[in-house]
Amino acid sequence: MAGFFDKMISQGVSANASSEPEPSGEEIADAPVEETVTSSELRTLKKIREAAQELLKYGLLEESSKPNLYRVVLTHPEEVSCILEPLDLDIGIDEIRGLLYVKVRLDETPDQDEWSHPLVRRQRLTLEQSLLVAILRQHFVAWEQESGTGASQAQIPIDDLLPQLQIYLGDPGSESKERTRLFTLLDQLKGHGLVTSPDAHERIVIRPIIVHLADPTNLQALLVWLREQIDQQTSPHHSSEKDSNEEEI
Structure with missing residues (x-):
């Protein structure tokens, strides 16, 4: 049988429950809005x-x-x-x-021979593209040495690139073919973000990203290898003697 104090506690709980106001429709509707505001505030600007x-x-x-x-x-x-x-x-x-x-x-990134990052596609350049990158980077460095590091608009006329490219790749037989070859290579490098399109005066702008994409050590090794190939083609007898000496060593 419930005692006196038990009855008093029961009556007090019932009274408090009945006296608490029920949440209105507006308060219920406002609850999710507050949560939305909080979550949006946490988002990056x-x-x-x-x-x-x-x-x-x-x-x-x-x-x-x-x-x-x-x-x-x-x-x-x-x-x-x-x-x-x-x-x-x-x-x-x-x-x-x-x-x-x-x-x-x-x-x-794990140390592997093959490119392993799933979101970054490795850009493989052809020999002709790599050679042109090396030439362009040399011009960009010369531009910065003359105008100061960070100087914008490193422009170069396309006619200045033709004889340098011809030294390593040879003469394709006609000037029109030579220019077509160079324009094709420049258009390919434009897709890599290294140069701009030629302007009305047939000048291009070498973009500064070339400094970071073209490693100086690799480019120097490429130029050395190309010179060796030219020497072997122009003096095959000297090349064979060199190979035999290397074998003896």
Whole structure:
């Protein structure tokens, strides 16, 4: 049988329950809205998302062409790095040349002979393309030495490239074929983001990303190999003597 105090507690609980106001329809409707606002506040700022998307789309951002997005990434590098980190990617910053570019996180990529990153397709260049990259990089370095590192618009006339390319690739037989070959190669390198389209005066602009894509050691080795091939073709007797000497060593 319930005692006196048990009855008092039961009556008090019932009274409190009946006196509590039921939530109105407006309060119920407002609850999910508050949660939505909170979740949207936690999202990355729209301008940072747009800059990261642009960086991933083209692989680079140049201050000269996209100054607003470039400044966003430059002022929020940690936020952009956090976006790229789950993809094993990072941003390379060349503030002197006004350049930002995507790079693979080497510490997260296993050391293998074959390219292993699932989102970055390795660009394989032909011998002719590699040679032209080497020539263009030499011109870009000379431009910076003359105008200062970070100087924009490293222009070069196409006619200046023709004789250098001919030294290594030979004469195709006519000037029209030679120019067609060069224009085809330049168009292919344009797809890699290394040069611009020729202007009305047949000049191209070498883009600063060439400094980071073209490794100086590899390019120097390529030029040495090409010179050796030319020497072997012009003096086969000397080449055979050289090979025999190497075998004796």
